[in-house]
Amino acid sequence: MSIIDIRNLSYAYSNGTKALDNITLQISNSESVAIIGQNGAGKTTLVKLIKGLMKPLNGDVIVDLFNTKNYTTAQMAKFVGYVFQNPDDQIFHNDVYSEITFGPRKIKMKEKDISENVKWAAELCNLENYLKENPFDLPLSIRKFVTIASVISMRPKIIILDEPTAGQDKIGIETLSKIIKILSDKGHTIITISHDMEFVAENFKRTIVMANKKIVADNKTNEIFWNEGVLAEAMLKPPHVLKLVKECGIHNKNLLRFEEIIDYFCEKIK
Numbered sequence: 001m002s003i004i005d006i007r008n009l010s011y012a013y014s015n016g017t018k019a020l021d022n023i024t025l026q027i028s029n030s031e032s033v034a035i036i037g038q039n040g041a042g043k044t045t046l047v048k049l050i051k052g053l054m055k056p057l058n059g060d061v062i063v064d065l066f067n068t069k070n071y072t073t074a075q076m077a078k079f080v081g082y083v084f085q086n087p088d089d090q091i092f093h094n095d096v097y098s099e100i101t102f103g104p105r106k107i108k109m110k111e112k113d114i115s116e117n118v119k120w121a122a123e124l125c126n127l128e129n130y131l132k133e134n135p136f137d138l139p140l141s142i143r144k145f146v147t148i149a150s151v152i153s154m155r156p157k158i159i160i161l162d163e164p165t166a167g168q169d170k171i172g173i174e175t176l177s178k179i180i181k182i183l184s185d186k187g188h189t190i191i192t193i194s195h196d197m198e199f200v201a202e203n204f205k206r207t208i209v210m211a212n213k214k215i216v217a218d219n220k221t222n223e224i225f226w227n228e229g230v231l232a233e234a235m236l237k238p239p240h241v242l243k244l245v246k247e248c249g250i251h252n253k254n255l256l257r258f259e260e261i262i263d264y265f266c267e268k269i270k
C-alpha cells in the first residue's frame with residue numbers, strides 16, 4: 001500500500017518561481033527511496049510538500065491517507081519527520097537532551113515512551129556523551145546527528161533526510177547507513193535527498209531523478225546509474241566505482257555497490 005500518494009502536483013513560490021511541474025509519485029510503506037538531481041531541480045520543495053510545510057497549488061499530496069491540504073503542519077508532524085539540510089535551521093535548544101526531547105513532548109507522547117525513544121535515538125546517533133552539551137558548541141557533523149535524533153525520537157512513520165552526508169566523514173557516513181538500515185528494518189519509510197552518488201548507490205534500492213521541476217526517472221538504483229541518457233538529462237555523474245567498471249569494458253547492470261564489484265573481480269581472478 002502507498003503511504004505517500006502524490007497526484008499531478010505543481011508548486012510555485014510567492015515570487016512566481018515555478019518549483020514543481022505536474023509530479024505524480026507513489027511511495028510504499030517501509031520503502032527507502034533516494035531523490036537525486038541538480039541544484040534547483042525541485043527536490044527540497046517536493047519533500048517540504050510531503051511534510052506539509054507548504055500546500056500544493058495544483059494536485060494532491062496524500063500522506064498515510066491524509067490529504068495535506070486539509071491538515072496543519074503541526075497535525076502532520078506525528079506522521080512525517082523532516083531533517084533539514086542545514087542543522088542550524090532546525091536546532092533551537094541550549095542542550096542536546098532538550099533538543100531531542102522537544103518533538104516527542106510536542107506531539108504529546110507518553111512520558112514513558114519519551115524517555116525510551118529519546119534514549120534510543122541518542123544511542124543510534126552516537127550522542128550519549130553529548131546530551132548536556134550546547135549543540136551550537138558541537139561540530140557540524142555532530143549537530144547533524146542531533147537533528148536526526150530529534151526527528152527519530154518522535155518515531156514518525158515517514159522520515160525525510162535532506163542531504164544527510166554533507167559535512168560527514170567516512171565514520172559519519174557509515175553511522176548514517178546504519179541508522180537508515182535500522183529505521184527501515186523497523187518499518188519506517190525513508191526518503192533521502194542526496195548529491196552523494198556513492199551513498200545513494202550503497203543504501204537505496206529505488207532512486208527518483210529530478211530535473212527542471214519534474215521527475216525524469218524513477219527506477220531501481222542500478223538501472224538509474226547504468227542509464228547514461230537519464231544521467232545526462234539530469235546532469236549527474238554515476239558513482240566512481242561504476243565508472244571504473246565501465247572503463248574495464250564490463251556491462252553488467254547488477255554491478256553497482258562496492259562489495260558487488262569486489263566479488264565480481266574476485267570471481268574473475270579465480
Ligand SMILES: Nc1ncnc2c1ncn2[C@@H]1O[C@H](COP(=O)(O)OP(=O)(O)OP(=O)(O)O)[C@@H](O)[C@H]1O
Pocket residue numbers: 013014015017018019037038039040041042043044045046
Ligand atoms: N523560498 C523560495 N522562494 C523562491 N524560490 C525558491 C524558494 N526555495 C526554492 N526556490 C526555487 O525553487 C526551485 C526549486 O528549488 P529546490 O530548493 O526545491 O531545489 P533542490 O533540487 O532542492 O535544490 P538543492 O539541491 O540546491 O537544494 C529553484 O528554482 C529555487 O531557486
